[in-house]
Amino acid sequence: MQRALSVSRVTGNRGTFPDWYQAVVREADMAEVSPTRGAMIIKPWGYGVWERIQQTLDRRIRETGHDNCYFPLFIPLGFFAKEAEHVEGFAKEMAVVTHHRLKLIDGKLQPDPEAKLEEPLIVRPTSETIIGDAFSRWIRSHRDLPLLVNQWANVVRWEMRTRLFLRTSEFLWQEGHTAHADAEDARAETLKILEMYREFAETVLAMPVIAGEKPENERFPGADNTFSIEAMMQDGKALQAGTSHYLGTSFAQAQNIRFQDDAGQLSYCHTTSWGVSTRLIGGVIMTHGDDDGLRLPPAIAPRQIVIVPMLRDKPEDAQVLEYGQALVKALQERFALGEPIRALLDTKAQRSADKRWNWVRRGAPIIVELGPRDAAGGQVTFMRRDRLRDGDKVQSQAMTREAFLEAAPALLAEIQQALYDEAKARLDGNIRSDIVTFDELAEYFGAPVDEDEGGAFKGWVRAAWSRPTGAELDAVEERLKALKLTLRNAPMDQPQTCGTCLFTGKPGVEEILIGRAY
């Protein structure tokens, strides 16, 4: 089993995994806590990763036929009340706008009582209701279907206990919303998106995931089926990294989304929704980070190759800078992973050793240090961030300029693959399928530990279950909760036959993943 990470180099002392995470977010200059309770400030390097996620995923969303739109931030309260399960699921975490003006009263600026809204507005926690309302106007006939839209937006779900990227009151995401003529079309869409997310997470984020269906108790409020991709973090916990929901006709009924078929008959549409968020950035950090900070997969690194010139306030500095500029230019003309290489010459006024370590902590995939000897000799000396050290010693290698330019695309592709392979081995090696009773499960995971205290790395258990529902499922949930465990998903990839249910002793109908989770 993979040990929990030590945190010595990033945090200055050994600590828990949450300490390490917080230190990496800070030292990699990704984000910081904001003075607005529960929200975050995403700094340039963190936002650059989000922009890379947006660009690469947006391309996939378009290629599968979806159009980007923008819908209002504020949703009238009455819209939520139409779908009972949906509002129940979100009511406890909604930010409510009640006034549209401030006024100085008794020397203090406060909401103007005369500008109180007749109906409060909800800051969107998700947009099924307001988009469904538009769908009810846009859809007339079978020819308008499927209707496939997506939006990139901010959403707000009030959180009491927040952690940067993983759980914040405001976050950024994309939300896809589609309407179809029948269940078959809508289910196919739900699974197509699930597969899109899986491929995206594995190819772009180098983050292996298991795609599967969430159990009934973990469904999106109002959904018939919820599917997810689940990734294993370096502390063994699961991170739900994306979800895709088949909503049946419940939202269509609540909002009167109907179409006329060729026979002139009116029917309710079947709808879907799906999303991924800035939470993915937390997943990338906890999948690829190491003792020295972040390691970014080249596909999402805002800068893939960073060149640090070693300047000494001497005449030969000019030659080093010139050599560095030419190298950046030559790199930018080459392609890696299907796009022009993103190279940077870091000319900031700072000690070059500090710059190097900043880029190590930020996880730039390749860091080049250029000195006068490199410039004079036509050499390039560089470090691969994915294999920075041999033991404790930092490793670098040298090549001629021509050889480096030639090798750069393959090197970046190799780093992308190496990060994936490392994470894939961790995932595959840490799912136990030999645990078949609840007692064994309890014994394996041991007493629950406070999540801030670390604890031994455990991974997940994959076990047969009888897919209980209702009260029987509630009981399962309670027993797991006592161990701080949750049901993650029933993987799409299932065996032909199945053992006995770990919870009920009945014959199992499928296998399900169990683990601790974010």
Add this chain to the structure above:
Amino acid sequence: MQRALSVSRVTGNRGTFPDWYQAVVREADMAEVSPTRGAMIIKPWGYGVWERIQQTLDRRIRETGHDNCYFPLFIPLGFFAKEAEHVEGFAKEMAVVTHHRLKLIDGKLQPDPEAKLEEPLIVRPTSETIIGDAFSRWIRSHRDLPLLVNQWANVVRWEMRTRLFLRTSEFLWQEGHTAHADAEDARAETLKILEMYREFAETVLAMPVIAGEKPENERFPGADNTFSIEAMMQDGKALQAGTSHYLGTSFAQAQNIRFQDDAGQLSYCHTTSWGVSTRLIGGVIMTHGDDDGLRLPPAIAPRQIVIVPMLRDKPEDAQVLEYGQALVKALQERFALGEPIRALLDTKAQRSADKRWNWVRRGAPIIVELGPRDAAGGQVTFMRRDRLRDGDKVQSQAMTREAFLEAAPALLAEIQQALYDEAKARLDGNIRSDIVTFDELAEYFGAPVDEDEGGAFKGWVRAAWSRPTGAELDAVEERLKALKLTLRNAPMDQPQTCGTCLFTGKPGVEEILIGRAY
């Protein structure tokens, strides 16, 4: 003088300019009014234009050294109270979040009194205060300066009377925020951005503008100087299309943004802010639209060349489609205006004549109609949207496939230029500089007309003024207001000497633009 547009073809009857605008927004499928009062739904074609604006402007913002970040949507009320002019300027239009939970009380879902926030949160109308707070933490020494950030975000300013794109309670924008060591650096930034906006508006939007400084009474709340670009719409009114503010040290003092210079002395930073918004889309519509709907400059058209296959449910349809697909592919491999050509084969199940008119109304720059004869003969028959008609007659032209592929990049560049030239001639031809007294001004503009009633096209007046301030300026503003006129800006480009002030009779110190405005 240019006549006001007739609206016959888009609206079905003659109407006013606002009627025409509304019809174009609807018929071009750009946006619609949302059920959330004052907000809009931006539909795929409208959002596609915004994405083009984002991509092309973002490139310019990066190239001038700015980094993208993301700051919280909600700003604690107390942050606004720190800068008196600023809060006064925005307090009347702020959306206020007061609760973080809903509860079912007496069978009705409402804000939970137990979840009332101690301090209300303001939905950002602009982010100087929360970004300034971050700057106060991020800036320590002269080496941290200049600090140059930008964000793409949604903002909310409560509006009672809204119009799609031009004035909505929620809109999308970019806001740049920078901090500098001295006034000189900050002023240079303010003007650099003003020039960036001018170049962007003219090159990308094909919308000629006049860059200049706003008079004191039109400054951003809290700013020392506000500069704008002003564009002339086809009804003669001015649209403020972008602003750039030099904020002096007032925000830095309110938020304690200080740096240590080399001598160890602490000084306040000089800050700037600047932005453009989805309002630009309204400007594009009112600059380039015509009787048939929208005309989009190729640089921002989501699709530059749209191919409508004329299908007849006959065997030769397959040949037409195949020919069309090959044509799209060949176009996409070519570059126009520095980017791959954005071509589309419209295979939607709809009558081809309807499709053609939809693309005319949406303003696709080149519309190709492909029939069996084109496919058989290797021909391409197309319409240029910028010169759709000769008199009332729709014009099309035919070329061989090879000639069309060869000509396409130049054709798109020519359309971009033609739209600019047409708008530039209108701007240049409709600024009167021979009006030198207030009586002449009043006579020229005539009695104020209700903006929904059209009225004759008037353009602007450019006149010398003595740059009055305080009460004297208030008086000028009042006199203009009675004529529904406003001071737009004092153009950057000023003559050596200046006449007598149109308002005060004193010697003029600069020339200023006067007009009706959005």
